[in-house]
Amino acid sequence: MNTAGHWPSVGVVVPTRNRPELLARAVEGIVAQDYPGPVRTIVVFDQHDPDVSLCRGGDRPLDVLPNLRKPGLAGARNTGIVALDTDLVAFCDDDDAWTPTKLRRQVLALQQRPQAEFCTAAIEVEFGDRLTPRLAGASLVGLDDLVRSRMSMLHSSTFLVRRFVFAEDEMGLVAEDAPGSQNEDWDLLLRAAKRGEIVHVDEPLVRVLWGRTSMFAYEYATKMASLRWMMTRHPEIAGSGTGAGRVYGQLACWSAASGNRRDAWLWTKAAMRSNWREPRAAIALAAVTGVVKVESVLGALHRRGHGI
Secondary structure, eight states: OOTTSOOOOEEEEEEESSOHHHHHHHHHHHHTOOOOSOEEEEEEESSSOOOGGGOBOTTSOEEEEEOOSSSSHHHHHHHHHHHOOSSEEEEOOTTEEEOTTHHHHHHHHHHHSTTOOEEEEEEEEEETTEEEEEOOSOSEEOHHHHHHOOOTTSOGGGOEEEGGGGSTTTTOSOOTTSGGGOSHHHHHHHHHHHHSOEEEEEEEEEEEEOSTTSTTTTOHHHHHHHHHHHHHHOTTTTTOHHHHHHHHHHHHHHHHHTTOHHHHHHHHHHHHHHOTTOHHHHHHHHHHTTSSOHHHHHHHHHHTTOOO
């Protein structure tokens, strides 16, 4: 029950780039929301011309814009954010799909904690013909949680944020200097958690498509650059044995996958020094010695709804 007697307006930002079939599915999920309040969608076309045929009016209006900021996911999201005047802002990637109750459930969760600024939800990972739910096992997420783990179930397509926090004198916009617009979602979560706990609805309210459809599936150099960017931007990660071990393990894996054996060894050692139980160190070691390929491990993990 909506005890506040008011359903805040929601603006949905959908960044897209040359994936019209997937975009149609994402938009359909937004339009089908059972949310009683106003919902406005802005589809931001990154590095290609907007499809004006998508525009619609009515009680669920949809507008299209070109990315007016730095090319990439972060710039596209920010283009949408600054064009909105709604109470709340939600993200939905063009290859993901919301369940019909997504917005209503999250708005109610925020209303139960009026001081909260940021809400996430669990996801269901779609890989091939397999669906895997990813739950957090918690209703609140704090900074320590996100330092220890990226918590991939807190996917960007679940983000629901009070719009005022994107102001320059508050949390600010999505970081456009993130290499390849990667890990900008983890950065946003960390910045939000430094302001207060994140409210989480631990039910799969978004279906997330994983695999080779991702724009960033195998860009190893960009993956490594974005992780180093995160370590510099959030030094508390290096101060956490578990958190540092995880990032160093990822750097080891991506180094091994790109054929850089020297860096793979160095990052593997760093991961084991931080956390001797870090499983990514073992994956990288096996890849360097030729026992497995990182891509094979990644594929097996994706089929189970996980990543490296």
